[in-house]
Amino acid sequence: MTDHPSTAPITGGVTPRILALANQKGGVGKTTTAINLGTALAAIGETVLVVDLDPQGNASTGLGIERSRRRLSTYDVLCGEATLRETVQETGVPSLYVAPSTLDLSGLELEIASERDRAFRLRNALKALAEDANGPRFSYVLIDCPPSLSLITVNAMAAAHAILVPLQCEFFALEGLSQLLKTVEQVRGALNPELIIHGIVLTMYDARNNLSDQVMQDVRQFMGDKVYETVIPRNVRVSEAPSYGKPVLLYDLKCAGSQAYLRLASEVIQRERAARAVAA
Template identity: 50%
Template sequence: MGRIIAVANQKGGVGKTTTAINLAACLAEAGKKVLTIDLDPQGNMTSGLGVDKNEVENTVYELMLDECSIKESMTDTVVDGMKVIPSNVNLAGAEIELLGIPEKEYILRNAVDYIKEDYDFIVIDCPPSLNMLTINAMTTANSVLVPIQCEYYALEGLSQLIHTIDLVQQRLNPNLLIEGVVFTMYDVRTNLSNQVVENVRNNLDAKIYDTLIPRNIRLAEAPSYGLPINLYDSKSAGAESYRLLAKEVIDRKDI
């Protein structure tokens, strides 16, 4: 059975979508069958995989409102063989529209159940908030991958996210695990980056990936070309890092 990974952090600007896009692309590059799901109304994962978010007919919004099937919501990406369930600004209204729906926490899971056996990995990009969309991602997922920026306030908000994951475990998805923490925007030249890594290692009872994602100009440029980093600049430090992260994720045997 495939693994479903929600990439989540309610703090914006931590490299969440960058990690979701590039981890998925590097898993596919490693020969895995991968589906991506964009649950962020900003639709950055969608456009970062070369899909025009304003031109797609069916998105995750239509899927969650039961206006299309999960197969109908899938769109081809620039990565060979990898599809995305896209998102756009319409999803911002989903919170309100889902209010009266019974078992609204499980809408995405019920849809994904039909196709999850077809994939080695399903990677979900969560919105930068702890809302009903994020809850849907966590009830669907086997595990949560948390990107943390190497900066002074890295631990701020992390306890809130872990508390949310604990609540989902207790009440909605007892099988949910913390996949692990991955450090992003790591700057080898600064003491601060090293201090942040040490601080989190000492204070967090969770798996911390060995791979450190560097600050890298090519990583920052790639989304504007609608390409993941391994297609935009295959030899860049960013591409190599996400390949290493993908290998670590594949090699996890305890999830």
């Protein structure tokens, strides 16, 4: 993480806000949050791109992109074989797009490890996308990271303005969070000085479980106002929706999970407006 090519901010006619959804632990709700936060942002007027950087490709599947339709993927983008614009596909949600992933991505690290710009492949691709006048202009880019602190995740952090951390309400939540925060500090020091933690969203909260309450209190005490007010409940409809290739907001708009993601989208936008006001 020592090479330091251009760290200039991404520019263009419309500058998208780029949020990387990251947590090295699996099963904490990263992909579910990427799909449903993206859908909720699109539902309230944003134009959103989900960049699937997980070799499992679950965000792509959950947005209805069958594997047979992934002729170009984020693997091709990071290898320099395709542009992001060429890779982006429409979803069944108006104003929501996805750059799909394939299993090829799992071998990427070995292929580009010796390249000087290896940590900046995604940043450069997003910069080119922002400067491309063709096609939709995105106001938000959500990057679904793999469950590891790999070169792929480093690419996401080097490209992002901020990190959004889904955190499951479980016993070892804070331990995993500490490791992630150290990685963010390393990336900030070496690759992306502007990187911040946008917020931590507590997922899979079960009101009947005392442990969920304890974890929520501990995380709020440890991270303060970095923790979103919105908490994503454990919800059967949220779990069912991906098997139908739909975000939960399309599968069951009125369920508790859908309503929570709509609140989270509003909170994300409120934080963005507050940050712009401070910057101004």
